[in-house]
Amino acid sequence: MNSIIKSSLLAAALMFGSSSVYADTLIAPSPTAKMDGENKVVAIYGNSYTHYNNNLNTRLRDLTRSLLPNNAKGYSYRGITISSGQLGWHEPNLRFQNTLKAWDVVILQGNSMEPISNKSESREYFQTSAKSLAKIAHDAGSKVVYFMTWAQKAHPEQTQALAKAYDEIALETGGYVAPVGLAFANSLQQHPEIELYHSDGKHPSLAGTYLAASVFFATLYNQSPIGGDVPVDSDISPDIAKKLQAVAWETVQNYQSQR
Numbered sequence: 001m002n003s004i005i006k007s008s009l010l011a012a013a014l015m016f017g018s019s020s021v022y023a024d025t026l027i028a029p030s031p032t033a034k035m036d037g038e039n040k041v042v043a044i045y046g047n048s049y050t051h052y053n054n055n056l057n058t059r060l061r062d063l064t065r066s067l068l069p070n071n072a073k074g075y076s077y078r079g080i081t082i083s084s085g086q087l088g089w090h091e092p093n094l095r096f097q098n099t100l101k102a103w104d105v106v107i108l109q110g111n112s113m114e115p116i117s118n119k120s121e122s123r124e125y126f127q128t129s130a131k132s133l134a135k136i137a138h139d140a141g142s143k144v145v146y147f148m149t150w151a152q153k154a155h156p157e158q159t160q161a162l163a164k165a166y167d168e169i170a171l172e173t174g175g176y177v178a179p180v181g182l183a184f185a186n187s188l189q190q191h192p193e194i195e196l197y198h199s200d201g202k203h204p205s206l207a208g209t210y211l212a213a214s215v216f217f218a219t220l221y222n223q224s225p226i227g228g229d230v231p232v233d234s235d236i237s238p239d240i241a242k243k244l245q246a247v248a249w250e251t252v253q254n255y256q257s258q259r
Contacts, residue, residue, distance in 0.1 A: 045107030088129030214248035
């Protein structure tokens with residue numbers, strides 16, 4: 001870990017209070033930290049990237065039921081999405097959902113290119129929104145996980161820019177990161193025959209959503225998704241599912257080894 005990141009982590013510790021950062025893993029000690037706890041009750045705030053293919057939360061739920069003990073009894077996943085929505089649009093949703101249930105984990109997904117937009121006002125709105133939503137979630141006792149989005153199919157160079165943006169906002173706000181965008185890049189490199197994109201080259205195919213769900217499973221539960229059920233409403237073969245699960249697990253492990 002280089003000196004700049006170490007200094008940033010120290011600043012984050014001072015901002016949140018050193019005792020809370022290291023004694024209570026509600027606040028991530030670093031974006032790449034492993035999560036602990038059962039993380040049973042999860043809310044996902046996103047847009048169509050989350051909503052496509054019968055919702056990411058559905059795919060994550062089905063994976064947990066096939067992989068966790070007792071068919072993941074007591075675990076629940078809710079997707080709250082706004083089509084084309086920016087992250088800040090979810091603040092009223094987050095406040096309302098917090099009156100309904102205590103969430104173990106709140107997942108935050110910015111608009112696809114919002115964190116790296118050419119428009120400074122869009123980038124600033126993302127950063128301001130992330131800080132506000134993370135504080136609301138933490139004050140309610142929820143861990144925060146950022147959904148690192150993927151590059152558009154025609155612009156693979158966006159991967160590292162998005163990864164950097166999500167790492168930085170997570171570091172600043174005490175959040176964890178699910179490296180979905182890195183998993184997309186790794187899958188495209190290792191298995192170019194698997195189509196991860198919808199026809200528009202932006203939204204995910206079902207394979208892309210399944211890969212994202214596998215990354216979230218690995219991130220939330222520190223467990224390999226290999227062997228999880230294949231979606232029953234798809235033509236994804238067991239072989240393709242296993243390849244996506246393996247990419248997800250490898251990506252999360254490599255990402256978290258950067259601590």
